[in-house]
Amino acid sequence: MASVSVFANISQAPEDPILGVTVAYNKDSSPHKLNLGVGAYRTEEGKPLVLDVVRRAEKLLVSDISLKKEYLPITGLADFNKSSAKLILGSDSPAIQENRVATVQCLSGTGSLRVGAEFLKKHYNQHTIYIPSPTWGNHPKIFMMAGLSVKTYRYYDPATRGLDFEGLQQDLSAATSGSIVLLHACAHNPTGVDPTLDQWEHIRKLMRSKGLLPFFDSAYQGFASGSLDADAQSVRMFVADGGECLAAQSYAKNMGLYGERIGALSIVLTSADVARKVESQLKLVIRPMYSSPPIHGASIVATILNDREMYHDWTVELKAMADRIISMRKQLYDAMCAKGTPGDWSHIIKQIGMFTFTGLNPEQVAFMTSEYHVYMTSDGRISMAGLSSSKVTHLSDAMHAAVTRV
Amino acid sequence: MTTAKAIRRGLATYVTYRSYFLDSSSKRMMSTWWRRVEPAPKDPILGVTEAFLADRHPHKVNVGVGAYRNDDGRSVVLECVREAERVISGNTNMEYLPMGGNQTFVEETLKLAYGDESEYISNNKIAAVQTLSGTGACYLFAKFQRRFQSNSRVYIPIPTWSNHHNIWRDAQVPQRSFHYYHAESRGLDFPSLMDDIKNAPSGSFFMLHACAHNPTGVDPSEEQWREISYLFKIKNHFAFFDMAYQGFASGNTEKDAEAIRIFLKDGHLIACAQSYAKNMGLYGQRVGCLSILCENELQALAVKSQLQQIAGSMYGNPPLHGSLIVSIILTNPDLKKLWLKEVKGMADRIIDMRIALRENLENLGSSISWEHITNQIGMFCFSGMTPEQVDQLTDRYHIYMTRNGRISMAGVTTGNVRYIAEAIHKVTRS
Numbered sequence: 001m002a003s004v005s006v007f008a009n010i011s012q013a014p015e016d017p018i019l020g021v022t023v024a025y026n027k028d029s030s031p032h033k034l035n036l037g038v039g040a041y042r043t044e045e046g047k048p049l050v051l052d053v054v055r056r057a058e059k060l061l062v063s064d065i066s067l068k069k070e071y072l073p074i075t076g077l078a079d080f081n082k083s084s085a086k087l088i089l090g091s092d093s094p095a096i097q098e099n100r101v102a103t104v105q106c107l108s109g110t111g112s113l114r115v116g117a118e119f120l121k122k123h124y125n126q127h128t129i130y131i132p133s134p135t136w137g138n139h140p141k142i143f144m145m146a147g148l149s150v151k152t153y154r155y156y157d158p159a160t161r162g163l164d165f166e167g168l169q170q171d172l173s174a175a176t177s178g179s180i181v182l183l184h185a186c187a188h189n190p191t192g193v194d195p196t197l198d199q200w201e202h203i204r205k206l207m208r209s210k211g212l213l214p215f216f217d218s219a220y221q222g223f224a225s226g227s228l229d230a231d232a233q234s235v236r237m238f239v240a241d242g243g244e245c246l247a248a249q250s251y252a253k254n255m256g257l258y259g260e261r262i263g264a265l266s267i268v269l270t271s272a273d274v275a276r277k278v279e280s281q282l283k284l285v286i287r288p289m290y291s292s293p294p295i296h297g298a299s300i301v302a303t304i305l306n307d308r309e310m311y312h313d314w315t316v317e318l319k320a321m322a323d324r325i326i327s328m329r330k331q332l333y334d335a336m337c338a339k340g341t342p343g344d345w346s347h348i349i350k351q352i353g354m355f356t357f358t359g360l361n362p363e364q365v366a367f368m369t370s371e372y373h374v375y376m377t378s379d380g381r382i383s384m385a386g387l388s389s390s391k392v393t394h395l396s397d398a399m400h401a402a403v404t405r406v
Numbered sequence: 407m408t409t410a411k412a413i414r415r416g417l418a419t420y421v422t423y424r425s426y427f428l429d430s431s432s433k434r435m436m437s438t439w440w441r442r443v444e445p446a447p448k449d450p451i452l453g454v455t456e457a458f459l460a461d462r463h464p465h466k467v468n469v470g471v472g473a474y475r476n477d478d479g480r481s482v483v484l485e486c487v488r489e490a491e492r493v494i495s496g497n498t499n500m501e502y503l504p505m506g507g508n509q510t511f512v513e514e515t516l517k518l519a520y521g522d523e524s525e526y527i528s529n530n531k532i533a534a535v536q537t538l539s540g541t542g543a544c545y546l547f548a549k550f551q552r553r554f555q556s557n558s559r560v561y562i563p564i565p566t567w568s569n570h571h572n573i574w575r576d577a578q579v580p581q582r583s584f585h586y587y588h589a590e591s592r593g594l595d596f597p598s599l600m601d602d603i604k605n606a607p608s609g610s611f612f613m614l615h616a617c618a619h620n621p622t623g624v625d626p627s628e629e630q631w632r633e634i635s636y637l638f639k640i641k642n643h644f645a646f647f648d649m650a651y652q653g654f655a656s657g658n659t660e661k662d663a664e665a666i667r668i669f670l671k672d673g674h675l676i677a678c679a680q681s682y683a684k685n686m687g688l689y690g691q692r693v694g695c696l697s698i699l700c701e702n703e704l705q706a707l708a709v710k711s712q713l714q715q716i717a718g719s720m721y722g723n724p725p726l727h728g729s730l731i732v733s734i735i736l737t738n739p740d741l742k743k744l745w746l747k748e749v750k751g752m753a754d755r756i757i758d759m760r761i762a763l764r765e766n767l768e769n770l771g772s773s774i775s776w777e778h779i780t781n782q783i784g785m786f787c788f789s790g791m792t793p794e795q796v797d798q799l800t801d802r803y804h805i806y807m808t809r810n811g812r813i814s815m816a817g818v819t820t821g822n823v824r825y826i827a828e829a830i831h832k833v834t835r836s
Contacts, residue, residue, distance in 0.1 A: 004701065006555060007554055007555075007709055008701065008705060010708045011708060012707065012708045013711035013712050016505070016718065019504075019505070040501060040502065048501050050496075059495055061495070062488075062491050062492060062495040065488075068481050069481075069483055069688070070481055071471075071473065071689045072690050074449070107721035108721065111722070114719065114720050138718065138719065138722070141715075141719040145719040145720070252502075257500055259501055259502050259723070259725065260725055260726055261721060261722065261723070261725040276445070277446075280445050281444075281445075284572075287569060288541070288545055288569060288573040289542070289545050289576075289720065290542040290721075291569065291692075293692065294691055294693075294728065295690030295692075296727035297725065
């Protein structure tokens with residue numbers, strides 16, 4: 001007798017909209033097709049890139065037969081954790097020197113956000129998190145699955161294609177005291193719109209006066225401006241005032257370690273004693289989920305960060321990636337201007353990081369896909385990393401057509 | 407350092423701003439946020455290794471955590487793994503895996519559990535995703551169970567790996583236990599086990615160790631597995647297999663999958679967690695698989711999509727490196743052969759140490775029966791020692807193990823087996 005499944009009534013979950021773009025792209029046979037969907041860096045030739053310094057690190061690791069490959073501690077590779085905290089907070093950070101930072105290795109940015117959220121659900125007395133509108137599609141799911149309730153604060157202004165600073169301040173002012181607030185440390189995903197340092201200062205003051213708890217998502221440090229320190233300013237400002245915050249870091253983009261799932265969660269506390277207790281509780285969050293994090297990516301990152309020469313070489317390769325993207329922005333902007341496409345396209349060069357929020361609507365996006373084989377998410381976001389010089393003309397043609405005909 | 411000084415220090419290093427000082431009310435608010443956070447208790451298993459590492463005694467022995475050691479007491483990286491890593495290093499891109507993981511890896515892994523020629527694989531009836539080793543597979547299943555069978559509980563054997571309790575508790579699935587270990591015989595309490603299966607409400611979820619039960623090393627016989635499977639059919643129970651030691655128990659991967667194959671033959675729609683931590687020595691890579699056998703391909707696709715959703719909000723997609731090692735080894739006939747040989751080598755060494763430990767104890771004239779050392783199978787031996795005896799073993803003889811009396815046989819070597827036997831004999835003599 002055939003068995004009946006206890007899960008027979010399960011319905012198919014919807015596909016991830018971002019990954020769905022690549023699926024559709026792969027199916028397209030046109031020689032002109034262009035994938036501007038997922039945020040993974042591509043070279044001028046449109047190829048994925050493994051950083052040279054990463055290759056060197058891997059070779060070192062493979063040839064060192066004395067290296068143990070056993071379980072990492074629950075909190076991950078100690079050297080990696082120390083270096084990661086220094087990278088985001090600054091090697092001179094008083095918080096680090098005073099042992100007030102609890103850092104745990106996690107599975108890239110996603111894993112760091114989730115572990116942080118689970119910890120907050122268990123140990124923090126406020127269970128509401130405010131996320132910017134819009135934000136990365138996975139953010140609300142991560143926090144909801146951790147049991148937090150998710151609200152939004154205004155962020156992007158479609159009229160200016162810039163920051164809705166007024167709206168942001170109003171919404172954070174109205175938030176319940178003590179609420180958690182998600183902040184993109186730099187290179188906001190999907191809009192590419194970042195507050196200025198002055199605006200960050202206002203945000204900091206406002207949040208501290210309301211006792212709002214900052215939770216930074218730092219997925220693009222070094223990738224936005226090309227400078228690791230500049231891209232960490234927002235986080236460091238909050239730490240410098242002596243207050244507490246959480247920061248999730250990812251090495252997916254800035255070290256090209258996407259698939260290795262390597263990141264870190266750092267929680268900055270007011271005392272070393274609290275930091276120790278917090279770390280012990282973070283272990284209890286992690287242990288049932290996966291016991292301990294994966295070793296490979298952590299070893300690569302630790303090797304690079306702790307070797308002066310390799311660290312330097314990394315910064316050079318990182319800057320080159322950031323510069324190529326900045327160059328693509330300029331080229332696209334120039335092409336739009338040359339065409340005389342109606343509208344103000346300066347946001348292309350004002351926005352920062354991997355993505356440009358073009359301002360195109362879903363109909364225009366669908367038109368670009370069907371007529372020009374340009375693949376992007378329906379919110380009008382394009383990954384500049386997927387663009388190369390040879391494709392700029394094609395893209396600007398497509399955008400021009402979308403704007404004038406749809 | 408005063409707050410003011412810290413702030414000035416921070417400012418001087420990075421930015422030149424007007425100095426900012428927190429007002430006293432926000433400072434107060436912030437300092438109370440974490441006041442109630444208690445220091446967490448140490449993990450009982452991992453705490454053992456910590457204590458071992460801190461001990462400076464020359465004869466100290468670690469038979470605590472279940473990581474394989476060779477006869478020199480050293481950790482091992484398998485030759486097949488080194489070979490695979492040489493192939494991988496510097497030669498591949500590191501893009502995101504699909505949400506369900508490395509598909510080649512998943513397919514090869516399913517073959518190990520379900521059989522090379524399994525029709526379930528060829529008919530796409532298995533929903534399977536790459537997970538963060540066995541822990542990740544169990545956790546993903548527990549979350550999935552909570553979501554889609556929200557009224558169910560899970561029956562867990564007494565005793566079991568301690569993290570099993572954390573996993574299902576964290577997933578908010580209520581736990582019940584079923585009898586398993588028989589203390590007097592240091593074997594299986596089969597009658598009570600069958601009673602518990604019978605008395606559980608129909609359609610209950612059971613977590614079963616497929617082979618090499620952790621921590622007892624006590625496995626049902628083939629005949630007993632058949633009877634368990636039969637009773638499961640009558641009661642319409644759900645069987646979730648945690649298989650963390652395939653190949654490691656008997657030395658033969660097919661034999662170690664026997665329980666699963668019996669259940670499959672009886673038509674059960676099982677779920678299975680697989681790990682390569684021990685049998686491929688990939689502990690730190692966190693590579694494993696969760697599979698759920700469904701009625702048909704469409705159902706498997708739906709289930710897989712839901713598993714991916716749950717995993718997606720936890721860590722996005724699984725880590726690449728370990729999955730590449732496994733798929734390179736399993737798809738290369740020479741490397742696969744080498745792996746099977748190396749797994750058998752590890753299992754054989756452990757079996758030899760079981761024999762040696764038992765013989766040593768018997769030769770010392772112990773009046774206690776130590777048969778169970780060789781009856782039990784896999785990495786662990788449930789010695790039958792009490793927590794107090796274990797404490798003496800640690801305090802007097804610097805032998806480290808978990809207080810439930812579990813000995814990790816992987817930590818026993820020809821070099822230390824006599825010392826261990828003498829110590830055990832001394833603390834159990836009275």
